[in-house]
Amino acid sequence: MGATEENDVPASSPLARRQPIGATARVVDGLRRAIVDLEFKPGTKLDKAELTQRFGVSRFPIAEALNRLKAEGLVDIRPQSGSIVSRIRLTDARENMFLRRALEGEAVVHHAKHRSEQLLSALQSNMGQQKAAIAEDDHPRFHRLDLELHDMFVSVVGYPRVRAMVEGARLSLDRARRLLITPRRIALTCNEHAAIVAAIAAGDPLAARNEMSAHLDSVIGELEDFAKQNPALFDGS
Template identity: 50%
Template sequence: MTDVLRQAIVTLDLKPGEIIDKGVICERLGVSRFPVSEALARLQAEGLVDILPQRGSTVSLVRIADVLEYMLIRKALEAEAVRVVTGNHSEELTETLRRNMSYQRAAVDIDDQMGLHERDLEFHDIIFGDMRFTKVKGVIENTRANLDRARRLILTPRRLEVTIGEHQRILDGIVSGDAQRAAAAMRAHIDSVMAELIAFARDNSHLFADGQLLQDDSDYATFPFG
């Protein structure tokens, strides 16, 4: 139940600020109210749901401040991860990444935004999988839900094409054995996504819990680019 509702929130089937109707969910999934209430409590702890006494539950608005922090964590970990695997990777890794890239291009060709998003996540997971550092991957997983729904807000045909190019530069760095080049490409990729998210948040502040701060303080959504 928790996974089903989390997926609906992350994929924006349940949108930021939307009221969650327990009755509708119970009827649709054929369950009682108890497991739904239990799932919502778990999602509240993850920052995906707001539960207001006597007023019901709503999908949490995205906090750009949280996104900034999560993306900084990812930037540090993923740049280091790609540096570690470069020059010390198997042929299987490069072949798996190349295959993933072909799937990404196929998704772009048919404008499959959700498909590309899934292959995007897989691209990064492949790199972490090669390290076999489960704790590092666990940290990334813990930041993913709120990041994923924020990133889905900026899925456009232009962003899809840009992502393909950024991933290709990361792969090129790995294949060439140039750790600094690969790490720089990963940092540039995350910087690019973050810059677009900040711009989107400024133009669509109503979707964000701290949207007014975005409007009032030009320095609120600062991010260490570079």
Template identity: 90%
Template structure:
């Protein structure tokens, strides 16, 4: 009996997920900037996989709005869509505003302790000029607002909206924006500690509006990184 061709070696389980993870981090961190061409051959070498997991990963990232696949010209890192940024910020404003109002009504000792620790760490990161650390603490603070409400579906919705905005926000990491963000965070935390739901919600809205306003100004200065108005 003649032996058939050797069977293709299956990819290790999770190969596609590994490529998705790695590419997503590179895109969100702006290691791969908007408009960057994604060469499949280079990606197979970078991640040590065959072309199939790469193609699957690109399709998944397309569904997340991070990659554009163009049949005639290949795949590129998608440009930041301001309409998507506005929609995601609208969602965050509604849910995070409600979350901080909830916390102001309940004034959990556990939450207040965690918020005060986070604010001290933010201040230290500013003093050390550690932008990466500050960004991580910024994300941690907003997650505290949502996660300690205790509704997993709400947290998942906010996390999805935040992830879509993350690379856009990284464009705004400047000493001025960091100083403003710290002040805005401090106002939100103070309103929660004072048991003032209305002010907490108002300060959260002002904080998120400030970020989207700066993003729109940035888009006018660097239009090549953005898609749409």
């Protein structure tokens, strides 16, 4: 039996268990990245035949990957019309931002109360790199530094479950945030980050929490405005 036929069997079949370990995971990772990076925009139909060619696998890993991404809210599977990239759900975005506001707010309060010179040095180094990325008009680098800064806020607290929860909420928002990457939004984000770091450095917990809330509220506010102007990319109000 050829490899293509072997992959086109139900997951419960013994033949399915002969699949190369990691094939489905590789498709999940690659397709998730393409969706989050907006290579496949919300509402785009996902053709299984094209995906088999793109990833060099047969239909079984593609079907499994689509089911996993459906569980993550990135893909909608419709029996009569196939699979499409899910539209961004504003209700989910608001809920995930609510979670981030609570947890990251507590994280920066912790850092303002327990000022770590090592953390402050790392935060200030990151801020310097953010400014350099803006000066060089390097949006991908700025995005990576943005993620690193927020990860430092939660990871240094030392609670792995908190970090995992924030990471899950951030991943769910990442696709939406990428729609807002403009020079104006990047400049605002850098200034908002600087205000958070300054409050931590000053040992002011209330200011740190308020600056974090203002930063996250600013992002969700812009996303809601963007949704009004681009309703085809969004689901719900």
